[in-house]
Amino acid sequence: MAHAACEPATSLLSRLAARNGAISMQRFCGDIAFPIDPLFRGEKVAIEQLAQLAGCDVGALERVSIRHVGKGHFRLRDEFASLQSFQRTRIRVCPECTRSEMPSAAESWRVPRRLQWKFSSIRSCPEHGSMLACLPVEKYNKDARDFAAQLRKHHGWILDQPVLKATPSPFEAYWTCRGLMPLL
Numbered sequence: 001m002a003h004a005a006c007e008p009a010t011s012l013l014s015r016l017a018a019r020n021g022a023i024s025m026q027r028f029c030g031d032i033a034f035p036i037d038p039l040f041r042g043e044k045v046a047i048e049q050l051a052q053l054a055g056c057d058v059g060a061l062e063r064v065s066i067r068h069v070g071k072g073h074f075r076l077r078d079e080f081a082s083l084q085s086f087q088r089t090r091i092r093v094c095p096e097c098t099r100s101e102m103p104s105a106a107e108s109w110r111v112p113r114r115l116q117w118k119f120s121s122i123r124s125c126p127e128h129g130s131m132l133a134c135l136p137v138e139k140y141n142k143d144a145r146d147f148a149a150q151l152r153k154h155h156g157w158i159l160d161q162p163v164l165k166a167t168p169s170p171f172e173a174y175w176t177c178r179g180l181m182p183l184l
Contacts, residue, residue, distance in 0.1 A: 001015065001016050001019060001054045001055065001056070002056070003051075003054060003056035003057070003060060003061055003112075004112035004114075005060070005064070006064055006112070006114045006115045006116065007064060007112035007113060007114070007115070008064050008065045008066060008113065008115050008118070009039055009042070009046075009047050009050050009061050009064075009065040010039065010040060010065075010113075010145065010147070011112050011113035011147045011148075012050060012054055012056070012061065012112070013025055013028075013029070013034075013036070013039060013050055014113075014145075014146050014147040014148040014149065015108075015109040015110075015111075015112060015147070015148045016028070016050075016053065016054055016109070017029070017146075017148065017149075018108050018109035018148035018149065018152065019109035023149075024143075024146055024149050025145070025146040025148070025149065026142060026146070032053075034049065034050075034053070035049070040068075040145065041067070041068040042065050042066050042067030042068055042074075042075075043067070044062070047061055047062055047065055063077060064076075064115050066081075066086070066115075066118070074086070076115075084120065085119060085120055085121070086118050086119060086120060087117075087118055087119070087120055089138075089141045089144050090134050090135065090137065090144065091113075091117075091134070091135045091144060091147060091150050092117045092118075092132040092133065092134050092135070093111075093113075093117060093132060093133055093135065093151070093158065094114075094117070094125035094127070094128055094130060094132055094133075095130065095133050095158055095159075095161040095162075095163060096125065096127075096128040096130055096163055097111070097114070097125060097127065097128065098111055098151065098158050099158070099159060102151060102155070102158075104155075105151075105152050105155035105156075106152070108148040108149070108151035108152035108155070109148050111148070111151055113147045117132060121169065121171045121172070122171075122172055123166065123169060123172070124166035124167075124168055124169075124172060126168075126172075128163070129165055129166060129168075130163045130164055130165055130166060131164040131165075131166045133158070133161045135150055135154050135157070135158075136154060136157065138150070
C-alpha cells in the first residue's frame, strides 16, 4: 500500500485495515497478530513491521511518526512535544482534502491522515486555507484512533461540512516561514 509523505504510521495501519475489509483496525491487528499498542507509542520495531507489511519505506514512515518517550512527552524527529500538543482523542480533517480523495464511504482507505491534523495548534489546512473540522466525539478513545473507520462512519457528515476559510494563526505562520509545514 502506498504511504503518503505526511502520513503517520497509525493512519497507514488504519487504511491498511480498511483496504483489507476489516471492520476495525483493532480487529485487523488481532487477526494478523500485529502489536497495535507499540505502534501507537511509536516504537521502532512496530514501525518497521508495519513498513514491511505495507511494503513501504521504513525511513519515510519513521520521519512522520510520533514517538512516546515517557510521562506525557513525545518526539517527532529532533523535536520534543508534550501531550497537550496533540489531538489524541478527536480526529480533525480538512473537508476539502477528504472530499477530493474519498469518492465513497467504502473507500475510506484512500484518504491518509495528515500529520499536521494531529497538532492542536494547527487549525487550518495549508493546502486549502480552510478550517479543520472535528469529527463527532466517540464514546471510546480506541474508536477515535481508527482514522479510516471514522471517515467511513462519518462520510455523510464530512460531505455536509461547509468550507470555512481561515487566516493562519501566528503559530501556523511560524511553521510555514520555517518551511516545516509541508514536512508535518
